[in-house]
Amino acid sequence: MVTSDKKGNPIIEAEVRIPYELAVGPTWYRFFEGFKQEKIFGTRCPKCNRVLVPARTFCPRCFVDMEEWVEVSQEGEIVAWVLTDYEYFGIPIKPPFIGSLIHLEGTDCTFNHLIGGFDLTDLDTVRKKVKNGMRVKAVWEKEKRGHILDIKHFTPV
Amino acid sequence: MGRPVAIIGSGQTKHGSRFDVTYPDLVREAVRAVFEDTGITADDIDGVVSGTMPSMMEGVALTHFYFADAMCSVGKPILKTETCGSTGVSAALTGYYWVASGMADVILVVGSEKMHEGDSQATMTTVAEPFYQRFFISGAPGVFSMQSQMWMARYGIPEDKLRDAAAKVSVDHHRDALDNPYAHIKKAVTMDEVKNAKVITYPCRLWDICPNSDGACAVVFACEEKAKKICQKPAWIKGVGYRGDEYWFGDSDKVVWQGAIEAAREAYGAAGISNPLKELDVAEVYNPFTFQELLYYENFGFCDFGQACDYTLKGTFARGGELPCDPSGGTLCTNPIGATGLIRVAEAAMQVTGKAGDHQIEGAKLALAHAMGGVDQFNGIMILGSEL
Amino acid sequence: MAKHFQTLRHDVWLPYKFAVGPTFKRFYEGLKEKKILGNQCPKCGKILVPARTFCPTCYVDMGEWIEVSQEGEVVSWTLANYEFVGRPVDPPFIGALVRLEGTDCNFLHLIGGFDLSNKDTVRSKIKPGTRVKAVWSDEKTGHLLDIKYFEPV
Numbered sequence: 028m029v030t031s032d033k034k035g036n037p038i039i040e041a042e043v044r045i046p047y048e049l050a051v052g053p054t055w056y057r058f059f060e061g062f063k064q065e066k067i068f069g070t071r072c073p074k075c076n077r078v079l080v081p082a083r084t085f086c087p088r089c090f091v092d093m094e095e096w097v098e099v100s101q102e103g104e105i106v107a108w109v110l111t112d113y114e115y116f117g118i119p120i121k122p123p124f125i126g127s128l129i130h131l132e133g134t135d136c137t138f139n140h141l142i143g144g145f146d147l148t149d150l151d152t153v154r155k156k157v158k159n160g161m162r163v164k165a166v167w168e169k170e171k172r173g174h175i176l177d178i179k180h181f182t183p184v
Numbered sequence: 185m186g187r188p189v190a191i192i193g194s195g196q197t198k199h200g201s202r203f204d205v206t207y208p209d210l211v212r213e214a215v216r217a218v219f220e221d222t223g224i225t226a227d228d229i230d231g232v233v234s235g236t237m238p239s240m241m242e243g244v245a246l247t248h249f250y251f252a253d254a255m256c257s258v259g260k261p262i263l264k265t266e267t268c269g270s271t272g273v274s275a276a277l278t279g280y281y282w283v284a285s286g287m288a289d290v291i292l293v294v295g296s297e298k299m300h301e302g303d304s305q306a307t308m309t310t311v312a313e314p315f316y317q318r319f320f321i322s323g324a325p326g327v328f329s330m331q332s333q334m335w336m337a338r339y340g341i342p343e344d345k346l347r348d349a350a351a352k353v354s355v356d357h358h359r360d361a362l363d364n365p366y367a368h369i370k371k372a373v374t375m376d377e378v379k380n381a382k383v384i385t386y387p388c389r390l391w392d393i394c395p396n397s398d399g400a401c402a403v404v405f406a407c408e409e410k411a412k413k414i415c416q417k418p419a420w421i422k423g424v425g426y427r428g429d430e431y432w433f434g435d436s437d438k439v440v441w442q443g444a445i446e447a448a449r450e451a452y453g454a455a456g457i458s459n460p461l462k463e464l465d466v467a468e469v470y471n472p473f474t475f476q477e478l479l480y481y482e483n484f485g486f487c488d489f490g491q492a493c494d495y496t497l498k499g500t501f502a503r504g505g506e507l508p509c510d511p512s513g514g515t516l517c518t519n520p521i522g523a524t525g526l527i528r529v530a531e532a533a534m535q536v537t538g539k540a541g542d543h544q545i546e547g548a549k550l551a552l553a554h555a556m557g558g559v560d561q562f563n564g565i566m567i568l569g570s571e572l
Numbered sequence: 573m574a575k576h577f578q579t580l581r582h583d584v585w586l587p588y589k590f591a592v593g594p595t596f597k598r599f600y601e602g603l604k605e606k607k608i609l610g611n612q613c614p615k616c617g618k619i620l621v622p623a624r625t626f627c628p629t630c631y632v633d634m635g636e637w638i639e640v641s642q643e644g645e646v647v648s649w650t651l652a653n654y655e656f657v658g659r660p661v662d663p664p665f666i667g668a669l670v671r672l673e674g675t676d677c678n679f680l681h682l683i684g685g686f687d688l689s690n691k692d693t694v695r696s697k698i699k700p701g702t703r704v705k706a707v708w709s710d711e712k713t714g715h716l717l718d719i720k721y722f723e724p725v
Contacts, residue, residue, distance in 0.1 A: 028713045029592055029600055036203035037592035037600075043243055044585040045657060051578040055315055079435070081316060087430040107330035107337075109385045111322035115305030117585050119319050126320040128330060128434050137434035139320045150386055159337035175316050206593035209625050226631055243588040253628035303587050314582040 054084045057096070059173035067165065067178075069134055071095040077135035100132035101165040102184065108142055110153050123147040129163060129181055140165075143180030156183065185454055186284025188572055190411035190418030192404050193222035194530035199368040199399030199518045207242055207298045208254040214400035214523075215255055215294060222404050224414060226256035229404075230288035233263045235275030235295040236522030240310055241302045255294050268311060269470065270557030271295060272401070272525020273426070273564035279405040280421055280566070289407045295526035296400035299519075304396045311558060317433065324472065325385040325393060327433070327559050332387060332475035335439045339490035347387065349493035350474040351378040354391045354516065356502045357471070361513025363542035366527075368397040368518040387475065394472035399520035401527045408572070419533035422550070423457070423567040425450030433559045444483040444556070444563040451565040452485075455550070461486050461500075461507050464567075465548040466535045468528040470555040471514045480554070481509070484565075503545070511535075511543045525555030529566055536570040595625045598637070600714035608706065608719070610640045610675055618676040641673035642706040643725065649683055649698055651691055660717070664688040670704060670722055684721030697724060 029037045051059075058081050061068040069080035070093035077086070083093050108127040125147065128137040144166060147153055163181035171177040195217025202210055219225060232255050234248035244250050248257070248264040255262075263282070267274040272295040279293035305323035312321040321327060336346055355375055361367035373391050381390035411418040425447035429436050436442065448460075457463045469484070471477035478492040486507060487495045495501065501509040510516070512531045515524050532551035534540040540548075549570045556563050592600070599622045602609035610621030614635035618627065621640050626633055649668035652659075666688065669678035685707060688694055704722035712718040 028715060029597065032203055032589070034203065037597040038203060039590045039592055041243070041588045041590065042585065043588065043658075044583060047582045047584065049314065049580045049582055051315075051580055056578055087432075087435060107334040109322065109326045109329040109333065111326050111385050113323075113325075113384060115309070115323055116303040116587050117306050118309075118322070122322075124322075126322050126326050126330065128334070136432070136436075139317050139432075139434050141320065150383060154386070159333065175319060203591040204593070206591055206596065206625075209593055209595075212626060240584070240586060243586070243590070253626070256631060258628055298591070301588055301590050306586055310584060310586075314580060 052084070054082055058082045059177075061098075062177040063171045063173050065167050067099050067101055067131070069097050069099040071097055078133060079136050080131060080134045080138050099134050102162060103129045103131035103134075103138070105142065105157065105159055105161045105163055106130050106137050107159065108157055110147065110150060112150075125153070125157065127181070140175075140178060141180040142182070144182030186281070187286060188408045188420060189280050189283045189405055190408070190415070190420045191529070191533040191568065192406045192411050192415035192418050193218055194401065194403045194533060195219070195221055196366040196401045196527060196530065197399045199366055199397045199520055201300050202298065202398035203300065207244070207247070207296070207301070208251040210298060210398060211251045211294060211296050211400045212254040214296070214402040215292070218292070218402035218404055222414060224290070224404065228290055229256060229260065229292045231261040231263070231282060231291050232257035233265065233275045233278045233282070233291060233293045235265045235271040235293070235526065237268060237271065237297055238266060238307060238310060241304070241307045241521070242298050243302060247296075251296070256292065267562050267564075268308075268557035269472070269521060270525050270555040270562045270564045271522045272527060273529065273553065273555040273566060274525065274557070274562075276403065276526055276529045276553075276566055277424055277426060277564060279403070280424060283405045283407050289410050291405045292402060293405060293526060294400065294402045295523035297520035297522040298398045299396040299521065300398050317559070321433070321559055322385065325388050328473040328476045329385040329388050331438045331479065331560060332473075335479055338439050341490065341493055343387075345493050345497070346475070347379060348375070349478055349496040350387075350392055351375045352496055353471075353474040353477055354378045357510055357513045357516045358391070360503060360511050360543060361517035364512045364517075365541070366399075366518070367513045368399070369395050369513075370517075388473055392474040394515050394519040395517070397518050397520040399518065399523050401523040401530050403526055403530050403533070417537040417570070419536050419568045419570065420572050421566060422569040423451040423454030424565065426562070426564040428562045429560070431561070438560045439479070440489065441479070441483050441560075441563075443561075444480065447563040447565045448484045451552070451567050455567040455569070457550075457567070460484060460552070463550060464507055464552050465550050466511060466532070466545045467507060467509045467552040468512065468514065468531045468554065469509050469552070470525065470528060471510055471516050472519055474516065477509070477514075477516075484552070484554070508545050511540070511545055525553075525564065528553040528555055529568070532566070532568045536568050593625070595623055599623045602639070603716070603718040604712045604714045606708055606712070607639045608642055608672065609637055611635065611637045619674060620677050621672060621675050621679055640675050643703065644670045644672035644675075644679070646683070646698060646700055646702045646704055647671050647678050648700060651688065651694055666694070666698065668722065681716070681719060682721040683723070685723030
């Protein structure tokens with residue numbers, strides 16, 4: 028049905044909701060089974076010897092299969108962080124939250140997750156507390172479902 | 185590099201909030217403008233390239249089907265490219281490759297977007313898969329804020345200096361946009377206003393960030409023979425470069441950004457540029473965020489790593505400086521995503537052919553156009569010159 | 573034995589606000605008044621429906637607006653018997669191309685007004701060339717489904 032916007036232009040408002048069912052595949056499956064046991068798995072490339080996390084099927088640079096699975100450290104340093112305090116339609120995590128890149132010890136890439144465990148409502152307080160280079164450690168949910176958010180967040184050590 | 189190719193003209197819509205027209209009619213506005221600029225008609229076009237954001241942006245899949253009529257592609261071969269923010273440059277490269285290969289003489293390239301018709305952040309986040317990154321990639325502001333963060337920490341840039349440099353970029357470009365008849369945001373801002381604006385994702389504040397814009401841009405690429413026949417002053421493509429990184433944001437360094445460095449290196453190599461700061465007359469750098477623009481200056485070799493703030497505060501990259509960047513106001517003032525990269529190319533072409541009107545850089549002969557796409561994943565560059 | 577693979581259920585849910593523009597606005601207003609509006613290209617003379625902003629062949633602005641006939645012949649049709657997200661109506665329904673009298677393109681809409689549950693009955697009733705006529709919904713909101721369907725005459 029045609030309605031009008033604030034300037035009187037004719038518009039049609041609609042919502043599209045499309046369901047998808049994605050194949051998880053053997054690599055994600057094994058990675059998330061590891062989460063259920065509070066383990067973070069990476070894989071090592073036989074060619075360049077890098078350890079990447081999350082575990083991969085293949086090395087994106089060498090293009091060979093990564094078959095060696097390694098349990099990686101749950102601690103590391105913050106490489107980048109951002110406090111998000113705005114919403115968009117369907118945002119999966121309600122703000123405020125801190126998205127971050129964390130270098131888990133012994134790995135050769137950075138891991139995307141949340142920083143938390145303290146009050147996030149005031150930006151200035153957060154800026155004093157969270158710094159690049161700071162050590163953080165994974166905190167797990169009690170109930171696990173084989174999902175990236177089985178790790179609740181990483182918290183300053 | 186293939187045979188010589190030139191841009192013989194361009195057209196843009198009045199960018200902004202365009203609820204007055206449907207998407208195809210908006211696209212036609214740009215195509216009519218380029219026909220007027222070049223004097224050619226649909227019959228002179230051998231093929232069409234279309235570029236837009238992921239189709240989810242406007243809720244109609246495969247938008248090049250939707251505006252086939254508006255782009256005059258009926259009865260012609262057509263190619264579509266989607267590389268998120270770098271779409272416009274990818275589309276320009278596609279048109280360029282097509283003519284350079286000898287398989288077409290005249291190609292129309294159209295970039296377009298109608299961002300007000302969708303929820304731009306919700307749509308952009310669909311670029312992140314739902315197993316892992318979807319939860320943490322909090323829209324574009326989140327990604328670029330993280331990148332700026334890393335850069336600041338790596339080179340020990342004092343927060344105040346970074347804040348001042350980014351604010352100067354914002355002040356300069358918002359003033360530049362006042363001299364661009366097509367720009368979306370036309371509002372001069374002061375250093376204080378920028379530094380104290382609402383925080384979106386720290387350190388990015390409201391005036392550090394581009395708007396959502398509706399708009400379209402059309403550019404015509406032609407072979408040497410046609411270009412010399414049709415056009416008084418063609419803008420010649422002197423060099424191109426394009427690189428993509430791994431999918432995951434955490435897999436490679438986005439500060440010393442190999443993808444951006446190598447795309448520039450390839451373009452410079454073909455254009456014979458060894459000192460970009462001295463040899464380029466103007467650069468239309470993709471700049472939806474002020475902080476990220478500073479980082480590009482370093483990755484493109486305009487200055488050393490860690491130096492961009494100093495050079496910026498000195499005025500090196502402002503309109504009166506040694507290498508004016510984004511005299512059109514850039515993406516910061518106008519961002520219809522599928523068109524944005526192509527607008528950079530059109531603006532660069534306008535500069536080297538003396539057609540940039542009130543924001544013309546005097547005597548410009550060599551210009552760089554750039555755009556970036558994805559979660560810091562793709563970088564594309566096109567160098568345009570007034571001489572073959 | 574069927575192998576079961578693990579899957580991740582994921583919905584993409586996005587809001588939209590489409591600009592209608594002056595051409596569709598006028599066309600929809602016509603539907604509210606039980607009129608089907610087309611327009612004519614001043615260059616090639618073709619009459620197109622729904623009305624357009626520009627002629628796709630000549631690329632010029634369309635000229636005169638015309639109230640076109642609400643009757644025409646079926647050019648092609650198909651009986652849809654399955655559900656999909658985003659369907660216009662619940663199945664079974666017939667999607668069809670109808671050439672409204674006096675126009676130069678085919679109009680896409682539905683055929684109905686009779687029992688669609690038996691496909692042999694349908695096939696005997698509807699053929700290419702069958703004459704049909706628009707039947708209007710009681711409530712009109714300026715939507716293509718203000719025309720409920722086209723019914724065999």
